[in-house]
Amino acid sequence: MALRQMIFLLTAALLAFCPVNCAEANDEPLKKEVEMLKQRILELESKVEAADKEKETLAAENAAESREGAEEVKPRLTEVKEEIQEKLGLEFHGRAVPFYQGSPSVEIEDEHIDSSSxxxxxxDLELTWKPGMDLFENGRFFMRAHVGEGRxxxxNLGDRLFANLNTIADDSDDETFRLLEAYYAHEFFGGKALFSIGKTEPLVFIDNNTFANDEITQFVGKPFVNNPVLDSEDEYGPIVAASITPLETLTFTALCASSTFPNASDEEQKSIWDDIFTTPLVAGELAWSPKFGGRQGNYRVYAWDALHEHSVSHGDSETAGWGVGISMDQQITDMVGLFxxxxxxxxDAYEVEWFWSVGANLKGILPCRENDELGIGLAGLxxxxxxPKxxxxxxxxxxYRIVLAEHFAISPDIQYVLNPLGNDDNxxxxxxxxxxxFSF
Known part of the structure; x- marks a missing residue:
């Protein structure tokens, strides 16, 4: 552009210094010189425009190459994961959840409970292996190792309420790195039937919920993660489970799990590896998963029977612990889900007879924050x-879950418990x- 301006200025200067009152006889040579000069200017302009276009094309090519290079250069960890998955059929995922939780001191049952903060x-580290053998073509091995500390x-409050406040800490009794889950699952008949055997927990298979089931990304209070009474029977141990889906929207699940007799007296409890299926926990669930107006819903009815003798604080009991429950979730709009x-x-076997919870999940309620989620819930036990109990x-x-990046989010959370232990004097x-x- 600077060259073009200099050409125009030079032309203007030449014309300015040309005599304006030349004789008629000298007009013809002057016109020829002017025409030649104009032609020369046009040629120079054409060359300048060509040079500018060439620069623009080169810049665009360089930018495209940079983008392609950026796409090709993946994070090293992603490359390793993809290579392992392709060669060995092994997938691995990891997640770390740091937290800080606090509660002021209170009086419960005439006992002073110190501030708990x-x-x-x-x-967790999760491994999924899909063997490349015909016999295991539709099967997978799953393992999850866990470590945690801090409650x-x-x-101070976990044992003084019907339902505790920090489900994240349920498996963090010590700092030992433990193998919580290790089981094999195999699909039959094109995925219409599933059989699982190994070590895991019953709540993997029953009482699920789309909007209230994950203490890492959703609610942390026990009444909004699972049925608290059923959760009192939930343990990681030997289990056999099977499910069948006769219709696209209908699934029946049954399981049999070993138990330590967690709700029995201390003298009656045992190792979860002793007498594995003697007096076990048995459970079944029927799940209906329709779509209304294209919106997914899930409606589950389940029952369980913990066959060991139970002992509760309001009196001795020699009966088995059993219960029934319903878990429902329905997507209402792209932004709103209810549960x-x-x-x-x-x-006669449990301190809680009835339990209920309701709530909502709201996604992307703030402009430019389409991945953030707000959860609100109310529960009663x-x-x-x-x-007075x-x-x-x-x-x-x-x-409120704030998604800052694909593998990073933070969530402030608040809870309030009214009438602890069903006593309004507390x-x-x-x-x-x-x-x-943090995840990978």
């Missing part, structure tokens, strides 16, 4: 003991948490 972390508000649970359990313990919880309990998520 502290940091903690939960970390947050549950340090609810309802459960009844044998009041009706005590089965005598007055026969009232309802109410739980309220809200969290102080209300408040707990706040800040939770992080």
């Amino acid at each position: 502290g940091a903690g972390i939960s970390a 947050g508000a549950d340090e 609810s649970r309802l459960g009844y359990s044998n009041k 009706k005590g089965s003991g005598e007055d 026969d009232g309802t313990e109410f739980h309220m919880e809200a969290y 102080d209300g309990v408040f707990a706040g948490m800040l939770r992080g998520e």
Whole structure:
């Protein structure tokens, strides 16, 4: 552009210094010189334009090469994962969840409970192996190792409520790196039937919920992760489970799991590896998963029977612990999902007779934050003991999950418990948490 301006200035200067009152006889040579000069200017302009276009084309090519190079250069970890998966059929994922949770001191059952606050972390490494053999073509081996420490508000309050406040810390009793799950699952008849055997927990197979089932990314309070009464029977141990899907929207699941007799007296409890299927936990679930207006829903009805003798605080019991429950979730719009649970359990075996929870999941409610999620929930646990422990313990919880990157998110969370242990003379309990998520 600078060259073009200089040409125009030079032309203007030449014309300016040309005599304007030349004789008629000298006009013809002057016109020829002007025409020649104009032609020369046009040639120079054409060359300048060609040079500019060449520069633009070269710049575009360089930018395209840079983008292609960026796409080709993947993170080293991603390359390793893809190479291992391709060559060995092995997938691995990891996740670390640091948190800080605190709760002020309260009075419960005339006992002073000190302020319960502290940091903690939960970390998992998951491996899925799909052998490249015909016999295991439709099967997979799954393993999950876990380590964690810190209980947050549950340090002092976890055993003084019908339902605890920090499900993240359930498997973090010590700092030992433990193999929580190791099982094999095989599909039959094009995925219409599934058989699983190995070590895992019953809640892998029943009482699931799309919007209230994951303490890492959703609610952390027990009443919004699973049915708390059923959860009291949930343990990692030997299990056999099978499911069949006769219709696209209908699935039936049954399981039999070893038990330590967690709700029996201390003298009656055993190792989960002893007498594996003597007096086990048995359970079944029927799940209906229709779509209404293109929106997915899931409606589950389940029942369980823990066959060992139970012992509860409101009296000795020699009966098995059994219960029934419902877990429902329904996507209403692209932004709104609703969930609810309802459960009844044998009041002679458990401290809670009735349990219910309702809530909503709201996604992308803030402009330019389409991946963020807000969860709100309300739950009640009706005590089965005598007055004053026969009232309802109410739980309220809200969290906001802020997705900062594909593998990184943080979530502030608040909880409030009214009428702890179903007794309105007890102080209300408040707990706040800040939770992080790192995954690969």
